């Protein structure tokens with residue numbers, strides 16, 4: 001282990017590093033650290049690996065809560081990761097270098113990026129990833145803030161400070177694809193200038209509009225995020241801060257440089273051009289496609305290249321691009337990058353500017369990966385959630401690619417690397433496979449918060465894999481290999497020709513050039529490449545041989561330890577299996593006993609109800625008991641049980657007692673219930689005595705009793721059902737147990753048969769005890785059965801009472817019905833009588849009317865007065881007045897007394913005299929007749945003797961009224977004759 005660390009830190013890498021961190025914040029951790037990944041053989045192999053550094057983000061409460069951190073820095077290259085809360089699960093990880101939370105951007109740049117930028121200036125291509133969880137400080141590492149600018153502004157300053165007076169002022173030469181370049185004509189140069197101005201002036205325009213607003217938006221410590229936060233002031237501030245930064249000296253002879261920049265993002269698995277000048281105006285961004293050039297290098301088709309003259313310009317352009325970038329806030333990061341953001345600076349070195357023959361193109365790419373996110377923690381929804389998923393998927397594919405690359409290298413295999421599964425890996429396929437000899441480096445950003453332990457662990461694990469991948473070794477840094485060489489086809493002679501089509505394209509693979517000089521050069525190049533290839537092969541071969549011998553010794557050691565571990569592991573496995581199967585058997589036995597018990601209980605409770613069934617069940621219990629005994633005997637013969645089992649059996653017996661106590665409790669409950677029923681029954685009897693008064697109450701009680709009865713019946717039904725189910729279960733269990741026992745017997749248990757003899761004897765004793773217990777159980781069962789019989793007896797008595805109640809209810813009901821029937825009959829009779837009375841009355845009235853009418857129609861009648869209304873009686877009365885004073889044949893002329901009828905009636909007079917008259921005797925007689933025919937109350941009894949009274953009395957004139965009618969008066973001296981015609 002120590003050996004490995006030593007080798008690792010002393011320089012298995014391309015460049016030596018300046019160790020800057022000296023194990024800050026070390027603390028004690030529990031447990032023995034383990035290595036997460038076995039990559040020691042690769043580290044020993046001498047082949048340079050991908051440069052992976054670890055950068056730790058300072059905690060907000062830096063210092064005060066160190067002990068909670070998930071990481072402890074052990075030395076410049078190694079950290080140990082552990083669960084900050086439990087202090088366990090300790091794993092060690094080794095990096096090219098580790099940068100603690102106190103390392104500022106300058107130190108980070110100088111230590112980790114400086115050499116890479118230098119290689120870029122010397123014609124190599126570099127790819128720098130910032131990888132980590134969300135909010136871990138990836139964007140901060142790339143961009144920094146106003147006080148402490150990040151890698152990109154520092155790189156820009158360093159590059160332009162170094163190139164300074166060797167930069168071309170015109171964008172005559174433009175890089176394209178991966179290894180191609182154009183010579184631009186005037187028109188195209190104008191076009192490029194236009195794009196450049198549009199991009200750069202957007203910022204100036206914003207500044208002029210509202211300078212103060214923009215200058216105030218970026219706080220000192222605020223991360224640089226786009227045009228919103230940058231204006232010329234802010235950018236000026238940043239570059240003022242950096243202008244005195246050191247620069248390198250390049251000695252490439254008489255050469256000129258042009259610098260171009262591209263900026264793109266991979267958002268939701270689509271690539272977008274962030275330098276697209278139509279981006280802010282167009283509604284929908286158009287995604288770009290990935291294509292292959294003739295050398296099978298992947299590049300983004302149609303990506304805008306912006307001609308850059310200074311570091312400030314580059315940063316301004318970048319700020320323009322960042323304005324189009326997808327940034328959103330989640331619960332962990334206020335301005336979280338929602339996309340993988342890729343900024344590339346392309347450097348084109350041209351010799352002999354006026355008439356160039358070769359060009360060297362190199363690039364440095366900064367890739368700020370979107371952070372891996374735990375969806376639960378970021379609490380993203382909607383679009384954010386979809387973005388998160390895409391981000392996580394593409395990072396997963398990146399991990400997969402790295403893993404496959406590593407496995408391929410380690411095992412010498414050639415499995416397909418899934419580059420095409422995501423745009424990110426597809427875009428960097430060329431670099432990752434080392435086709436164009438791009439130097440890959442990764443900055444792993446980690447937030448040490450203990451709440452992020454799981455995420456941090458995953459990131460570190462991934463880093464360990466990347467760290468173990470070998471990269472192609474540059475031959476000689478002092479004499480850099482260009483990424484590729486571009487051969488001038490016609491030295492720009494055709495450059496004045498028409499637009500895009502007529503511009504000259506330089507590509508080392510474009511072989512349609514006509515001049516012979518180029519062909520010769522190409523041949524030279526081919527032979528050179530072949531030589532290089534041969535050398536490389538030899539180098540690789542020797543390295544692999546060395547690696548193989550190293551591996552052999554390493555593997556032998558590994559084999560020994562692995563063998564030992566395996567033996568130990570299998571031994572413990574056998575032990576575990578043994579105990580597992582014993583446990584299983586005990587479990588089954590336990591279950592069987594409990595089932596038997598429950599069955600016994602069920603049998604007991606249903607004993608009186610279905611004696612024959614119980615007998616059957618008892619028989620079956622006996623069978624089961626026998627089976628159990630057989631099984632136990634089988635178990636004994638198989639000698640699987642041991643002392644532990646005895647303890648468990650004791651426990652079982654205890655449980656059995658508990659179950660029994662529970663059963664007793666149940667029985668008590670039932671008794672209590674029966675007592676309640678008795679009370680209810682007494683109440684019901686009392687109620688029965690007062691049935692006349694409480695008939696309705698009794699009905700309710702009766703209903704309640706019926707309901708309870710139904711419930712009991714249902715309970716009995718349910719119990720019967722569950723009994724059946726239990727039976728099925730027992731059968732199933734028995735089958736299973738048989739199978740299990742057979743299995744156990746076959747597999748493991750037989751081996752221990754001889755050793756367990758002693759234990760079996762004790763088990764037999766235990767079994768005897770258990771049998772005794774079982775006997776006691778059976779006794780208990782018979783007692784319970786007796787109890788149950790008593791209960792049943794009581795239940796029957798109750799049922800009898802209920803039946804009595806029911807029958808008495810029925811008698812009462814029938815009596816009531818009889819009474820009701822009689823009442824209905826009487827009512828009907830009364831109604832019939834009423835109607836007869838009404839008919840009679842109507843008939844009398846009719847007859848009277850007819851008689852009066854007849855009288856009125858007689859010729860001797862001189863004047864007729866019709867009594868149309870006597871107090872609403874509607875009794876027609878004909879008063880006949882003799883006009884000549886002679887006596888009618890039906891009347892008598894005796895009385896000398898005169899009287900007058902005082903009525904409210906209206907009298908119609910007919911005849912000559914128009915006088916009311918008659919003898920008092922006539923009047924009396926007539927009135928007698930009238931009165932006799934009027935159903936008045938005073939005559940009611942006489943009139944309605946043996947007849948029902950009239951239903952409606954309203955038509956009967958009152959006695960007072962009749963008295964008033966019959967009041968004799970001497971005031972009137974009129975003689976009125978009355979004659980009633982019958």
Ligand SMILES: Nc1ncnc2c1ncn2[C@@H]1O[C@H](COP(=O)(O)OP(=O)(O)OP(=O)(O)O)[C@@H](O)[C@H]1O
Nearest residue numbers: 057134135136137138139140223333336337370371
């Ligand atoms: N080394 C550091 N020193 C000071 N502040 C830091 C450092 N690293 C990160 N931060 C701060 O942490 C916060 C989150 O950082 P940043 O936005 O860079 O995270 P990120 O990894 O890019 O997240 P995401 O993947 O969500 O975009 C910022 O406010 C930043 O200023």
